[in-house]
Amino acid sequence: MAKKLLKKLADGKRVYGTCITSTAPLWIKAVRSARLDFVFLDTEHVPLERMEVAALCQLYGAAGIAPVVRIPSPDPIRACQMLDAGAEGILAPYIENVEQVREMVGAIKYRPLKGERLKQLLNNSGSVEPELKDYLANYNRGNICMLNIESVPAFEKLDDLLDVEGVDAVFIGPHDLSLSLRIPEQYDHPKFEEVVKLIVHKCRSKNKAVGIHFSDHPGRQTKWITEGVNFIIYSSDIMLLTQKLSDDFNIIRES
Amino acid sequence: MAKKLLKKLADGKRVYGTCITSTAPLWIKAVRSARLDFVFLDTEHVPLERMEVAALCQLYGAAGIAPVVRIPSPDPIRACQMLDAGAEGILAPYIENVEQVREMVGAIKYRPLKGERLKQLLNNSGSVEPELKDYLANYNRGNICMLNIESVPAFEKLDDLLDVEGVDAVFIGPHDLSLSLRIPEQYDHPKFEEVVKLIVHKCRSKNKAVGIHFSDHPGRQTKWITEGVNFIIYSSDIMLLTQKLSDDFNIIRES
Amino acid sequence: MAKKLLKKLADGKRVYGTCITSTAPLWIKAVRSARLDFVFLDTEHVPLERMEVAALCQLYGAAGIAPVVRIPSPDPIRACQMLDAGAEGILAPYIENVEQVREMVGAIKYRPLKGERLKQLLNNSGSVEPELKDYLANYNRGNICMLNIESVPAFEKLDDLLDVEGVDAVFIGPHDLSLSLRIPEQYDHPKFEEVVKLIVHKCRSKNKAVGIHFSDHPGRQTKWITEGVNFIIYSSDIMLLTQKLSDDFNIIRES
Amino acid sequence: MAKKLLKKLADGKRVYGTCITSTAPLWIKAVRSARLDFVFLDTEHVPLERMEVAALCQLYGAAGIAPVVRIPSPDPIRACQMLDAGAEGILAPYIENVEQVREMVGAIKYRPLKGERLKQLLNNSGSVEPELKDYLANYNRGNICMLNIESVPAFEKLDDLLDVEGVDAVFIGPHDLSLSLRIPEQYDHPKFEEVVKLIVHKCRSKNKAVGIHFSDHPGRQTKWITEGVNFIIYSSDIMLLTQKLSDDFNIIRES
Amino acid sequence: MAKKLLKKLADGKRVYGTCITSTAPLWIKAVRSARLDFVFLDTEHVPLERMEVAALCQLYGAAGIAPVVRIPSPDPIRACQMLDAGAEGILAPYIENVEQVREMVGAIKYRPLKGERLKQLLNNSGSVEPELKDYLANYNRGNICMLNIESVPAFEKLDDLLDVEGVDAVFIGPHDLSLSLRIPEQYDHPKFEEVVKLIVHKCRSKNKAVGIHFSDHPGRQTKWITEGVNFIIYSSDIMLLTQKLSDDFNIIRES
């Protein structure tokens, strides 16, 4: 199963996905009917462990829907486990320094290299022998390295973070970012909008894909797509259900 | 945990629920936020086995949300297993004759009586000794016996089916009923509407709760509530998600 | 793994076991420390499905602790599935007629024979060819056929039920029996004691093992062991925990 | 996901599959690398329940590998559950009479029709209205009805069994058949070979697909393919592993 | 579901719980019948992963029984995951220095703040803006931060550890403490008793709840309750079962 999400982005296409938290066997029918390019599996916040993630990665992967996994922290061991399980993209949360980015690139692009040799290579990527370089490029073809940018310190170091070779995409975490900006959940605040706009523009100008996660209504997504967002992660199954249940039962109860 | 759904109906209240197909641990948050009276667990069509049903019954039961389980066929053994697992209501599908109803009442109201003695009792319920009768009434207090009426033969025998002592509610299956009427999925057809109306009115006049399952839009429910439906089973998590995903991504994709 | 429980009984030994309802991986340590001969897996009342039963049968079987499975009804298909999963004994609930016993023997002793040929054989077991007979005897060596006797009709037909060739043991269900006797849960009632005594004596005189299930206190078991009970199924993990939790917390709370 | 296995057979292609008993998430890689057309999920003998079967059906179905499920007995309820779960083919074990075949066809080709109406239709299929007929044909397109022929009585009634409209394929069970022939496991016995040959030829002459299950070595399959077998179900993951483990460790141990 | 355990302690009540290691669906009945205030889920030593912990937290939480989770090490990422899963209290094992305590408080009381901003705040909690402070207080209301004190170094630094703002309770680990005191498992040794007494008194004088875990008999708990222990975590399901099985089968075997 060739990994195709990175290629779609490189070809200038927008890619669409939602966060899936349920392992119900027939769930894939709902996802397939929405013609999504990927599913987002959030192991930072959602109770899904390695067995479940592996099963979901194999299932959605078999259906041509790329699995993108957020790991709980920027831990290279965990990133490798998720790739072994079938993940196509790895999202590392709350990135704030270059060392974290290098470790993620090491895990996602130079796997299975580890230990001292990997450390040397990450400090000076020019040093790798052509045969080994080809081997690793082939071994990891299609893997996507995504950074969660969700704090003021991350925003301030954005150029350095993006300039580590191997970074493919940025995912903005609005909730955490609003807290870091001291304007909790104020997603219409001018300060919030200004920062997001700068991140989006910088990413696209550096040829990185960029996304932002909102769950309240589709309008938030369309607004930022206009600004350049091309990696669209919209809401989650549980949030969509919560809203739809509430809306429809309000109508029914009022009858 | 006292079983309270039957009491709510007896008190003249409408009760509201949806079909839950996912075992995701945090799902209950969505259900709770919609202030549902019950969840409908459909083991006829949905891949949920006894372990999952038991876990869901205990979970929703602990939260005061009554679990109602549809069994795959009117099998008294399976009905008893679901009650042992914590079900509050049992829905038996495709009921078409009085013998089936008697067996369901036997399982739901006279459990754990079985075998020859139960057969005698079901043929002549007056014969049971007061001490045993009290014991069984107490043992099964709050259990709800629901019949799925979803074919022309069932409709034609409705009086007999409803008159078996112990029946609490009827649940109309529109898909199967439309097939049996040879008007597949034509839920606005006058013949369909006429039959449903007659069932609803007959049930309420005999003091039985009645429901009908629709998943396309809440308007279908409100219409039948006006006619007397008081046991409202609306849609399912997977159908609501399918619709909402599709609606919202249509908006997003058009941007 | 040779099946050894039947041999122990044949050698005149009492065998000891409890009902296990939990699949917790370390549970076997508790069971092993009590030096039990078997575990009783009750799929009639306890939410355990085939995957769980198979895993438990393999686990306890590997530890030399025989798995005995109660199936939900005297269904030969289900009996065969449990043997395939690793069960050593099959307990069929609420037996009340000879036809049920024959079907159980067919499943437990003549597996994998099925269909018309098996029916013929069960009606006249003398007709089977020696080569096939040996094959089946070897195929099913060590399998135990147990009947749940738990109603007045069963008691009245006990001789016929026990005389079907292939029956190994009887298990008395006191709860159901007390209901059938119209003295619900009165386990000290003279009528109850008389019936149990007759069943125990008859079983032992016909060289069948016999057990009875009590969960209130060990005294009930010791009393009936004196009368001849030799297949001791005492209580269950959940009942033992309930009692011990309650007893110990009463002491702690009073401090 | 269009169901394609029946089409392949209709196009005169042989189809290849193996029995899968493991739910390990990465297992599909092994299956995919062998370029199989289908997987055989045997819920008659293997501990796999509805949740596992549904997950496996969705997984292999998503990868374009058709899931074929053997149900534990010719039970139409269970057949429908497996189709709901995503099965493409249903294999009913130990078929010995026309009534069983009719019930299987009813479940697999006329689902969701049930009850009295279905009984009428199965007795006189000409009576169904064109609109309903089209609806059902569309609803069940691609579903495969397979009969397990594994006894002398079945062999003797083969013409009648195959002539029920809606039967697509036959699967010969050699173990059971050898027992029914009183030559247990003698798969090279002339009597065995003669009966199998007759079944294979009859099936192909009536334009039904036919398969036979062997696990000892591939030579048995190739031999029967020459005779006309075109639905090749070869061995199982656990049997292949057992043989390979044994063979390779014998080499290693001898070193 | 409001979190109420901390309030009970603040109101001067003792709270009672046991360690639950089994996920059996009906287990909650045993726990409920003992009227426990909380369950202790020990992911340090017991094989329970995130999916199981989440399911148990939602189940017991729905029943008003607070879930308290011991994490495998003082890892703030893991603490946050358990709170996301529904834990009400987090117990961090083998605490020996102030830095560990700060990280635990950060995760349990200032979640979802992370990274550099959280580090600043933990070093000088006065610096947080009132709006953000309120937001975080509300977000984490009812969360309980518990420290495992189970070594001599921890005992020696107890004042510093307890004085980190946000610590709610201490849980003494007698096994580890006895090893650290070089008197393995000697829980009646004067040195052991002296140290425990000092810890208990210091905690209560600083208005922190305090507990100690014993599994041998309830007398150990009552003794330390007299000294001031008010957070009573008594034994575990598996230990209680082991003891009760052994005691009762001893009686039965002697008959």
Added chain:
Amino acid sequence: MAKKLLKKLADGKRVYGTCITSTAPLWIKAVRSARLDFVFLDTEHVPLERMEVAALCQLYGAAGIAPVVRIPSPDPIRACQMLDAGAEGILAPYIENVEQVREMVGAIKYRPLKGERLKQLLNNSGSVEPELKDYLANYNRGNICMLNIESVPAFEKLDDLLDVEGVDAVFIGPHDLSLSLRIPEQYDHPKFEEVVKLIVHKCRSKNKAVGIHFSDHPGRQTKWITEGVNFIIYSSDIMLLTQKLSDDFNIIRES
């Protein structure tokens, strides 16, 4: 269940095992029929979490087949969890320095000691009191500490790594080693063979068991057994199945 694998090695026996990735309940039959001494559970690369590992450890342990677990990284917390779950051997991957080895020995041989006291002991093991030493030796009897040597830096420091007291065995990782030698997957390269030979000889001369993992064909194992390899971990269930499926279907397809 006494842990016996270390004793077998000490007695000069070779021990044989394979990597098991499937949790299918009947799998143990295949393993048992190959008379393996141990199973290798690789949680570094295979999606198996703590619940599954615990169940597999208890199952294989009960059958007298020692469970050896590779942890994802040399993390002492994880090592202790696997021992709690029933592992007999712990394999730590990609060991490259003495500090890592000390932490592994601390977890595997001095559990449950932790924190500052353990650090002191690991720096000067002579300092431990005899009573505590005996206690820990008894507590951890039979536990096996295995190091994965799979890089040039590890090879260069091999003497130091092996000389940490408590190391029992070395496991060579050929894939990683070939990459570290810049000759990816060239297992017949003279440089590769030279390094492996030196590791094997050094281990045996220092009285450590040694193994190497190959999956392509048994010949690779026999070759290295001749050189001294005595801890034989051959292939995995999924690799063996992949090869056998492919080989046998090639024969079948060509017919």
